[in-house]
Amino acid sequence: MGIEKHGGLLSFSSVLPTFVETNPFILKSMKTTRIATIDVFRAITMFLMLFVNDIPGLKQIPHWMLHADMNEDMLGFSDIIFPCFLFVMGMSVPFAILKREEKGISLGNTLWHIVERTLALIVMGLFTVNMGSFDGEATGLPYGWYVILWVVSVFLIWNLYPKAEGIRKRLYQGMKIVGILLMVGLFCIFEGKNGAVFAPKWWGILGLIGWTYLVTAIVFLIVRTRLAYMTLAWVLFLALAVLSHNGMLNLSALPSDMTHHALGVSGAFASVLLIHWGNREKPYKFIGTMVGLGVLMVVLFFVSHPYWIISKIQATPTWLFVCNAISFFMVAFFYYLTDVKGKTHWFALIQPAGTVTLTCYIIPYFWYAVQRLLAFHYPAFLCAGVPGLCRSLLFSLVVVWIAGALTKVNVRLKI
Numbered sequence: 001m002g003i004e005k006h007g008g009l010l011s012f013s014s015v016l017p018t019f020v021e022t023n024p025f026i027l028k029s030m031k032t033t034r035i036a037t038i039d040v041f042r043a044i045t046m047f048l049m050l051f052v053n054d055i056p057g058l059k060q061i062p063h064w065m066l067h068a069d070m071n072e073d074m075l076g077f078s079d080i081i082f083p084c085f086l087f088v089m090g091m092s093v094p095f096a097i098l099k100r101e102e103k104g105i106s107l108g109n110t111l112w113h114i115v116e117r118t119l120a121l122i123v124m125g126l127f128t129v130n131m132g133s134f135d136g137e138a139t140g141l142p143y144g145w146y147v148i149l150w151v152v153s154v155f156l157i158w159n160l161y162p163k164a165e166g167i168r169k170r171l172y173q174g175m176k177i178v179g180i181l182l183m184v185g186l187f188c189i190f191e192g193k194n195g196a197v198f199a200p201k202w203w204g205i206l207g208l209i210g211w212t213y214l215v216t217a218i219v220f221l222i223v224r225t226r227l228a229y230m231t232l233a234w235v236l237f238l239a240l241a242v243l244s245h246n247g248m249l250n251l252s253a254l255p256s257d258m259t260h261h262a263l264g265v266s267g268a269f270a271s272v273l274l275i276h277w278g279n280r281e282k283p284y285k286f287i288g289t290m291v292g293l294g295v296l297m298v299v300l301f302f303v304s305h306p307y308w309i310i311s312k313i314q315a316t317p318t319w320l321f322v323c324n325a326i327s328f329f330m331v332a333f334f335y336y337l338t339d340v341k342g343k344t345h346w347f348a349l350i351q352p353a354g355t356v357t358l359t360c361y362i363i364p365y366f367w368y369a370v371q372r373l374l375a376f377h378y379p380a381f382l383c384a385g386v387p388g389l390c391r392s393l394l395f396s397l398v399v400v401w402i403a404g405a406l407t408k409v410n411v412r413l414k415i
Helices: 012-021 024-032 036-054 078-102 107-131 143-158 166-188 204-223 227-245 258-277 284-304 317-340 344-350 357-374 385-407
Strands: none
Touching: 036 078, 036 317, 036 344, 036 357, 036 385, 078 107, 078 204, 078 258, 078 317, 107 143, 107 166, 107 204, 143 166, 143 357, 204 227, 204 258, 227 258, 227 317, 258 284, 258 317, 284 317, 317 344, 344 385, 357 385
């Protein structure tokens, strides 16, 4: 039995008592508000994203660890991380929306929240895209300081401030306003090299996540937890991804790529299956379904490979299918390991990467800017081979630990 609605949008709380009687998984998840499978999958994905973002520039490392070139038929290790993140982001959408409804938050408020989050990610994404061409000499503001000020503005605007009243509440509101003014100022003074202007050359990783989040959230608000409808939506988005890449549909006017949206909707589909079939005492129906879907994606990968190369940059259907396969397999594995066997503590070392993900993503920008201002360089032996990879792994761990420590002093990005 699942959560059903007929007609308009139905409040999750109104059907919760009946639903949880037959679904031990959702009863537990609503009490804890966290789904271990999602948190652990997201933590590993974020940690690896920090790692693969730090290894470019290292010498004497295997080619397969890097991003493949645009026209290279290869799935580099770095090409797997972003689609897995889109998938796990899609998984979080149904639970986040249902949790808001359980709290009695209106549909209008939820829609506005979705729009706000999307705009925040798009704005941050556009800044990350344009900062690389910022001309510090032309503006009189060194590149490093421009990035640092941007990071400060991000934390001032989107920090999750403690609940407060009186002077403290006004102080927090003032800090947000200062952050907005600072970001607007950084936009106004922007001058790119060779006359480049601030523009959406592409949306940036955060922007692409934002667009996929918007599409996935809208899809879920329409189909809800009705499994048949969610299945149809998933198949439709896979089909749209294929049709848009074989020339039968021209979807170039839409932001991002339909392949990215298909990854997000695939994650939401996995969560709807989890809501219906997740059961810690009898987990194999859900686990078997995830494995079966992974196998199906592998088959589609081999069927489509003669027509498209594997390319993250081109966002080809083959890349979609193989990354979807990996994600479905990972969900099956992490569900068994964490929600069934209770081994979540195995991942405690990187736990903040799954709960303060945006904070983890932004922190490296600050460090790279400081490095540039100080003209700091790692010793040569840490810039190549195994020592260089170990350095990047340690850097990623330090970033995660710093993000976790910041939460203890009420510094945590939340959009």
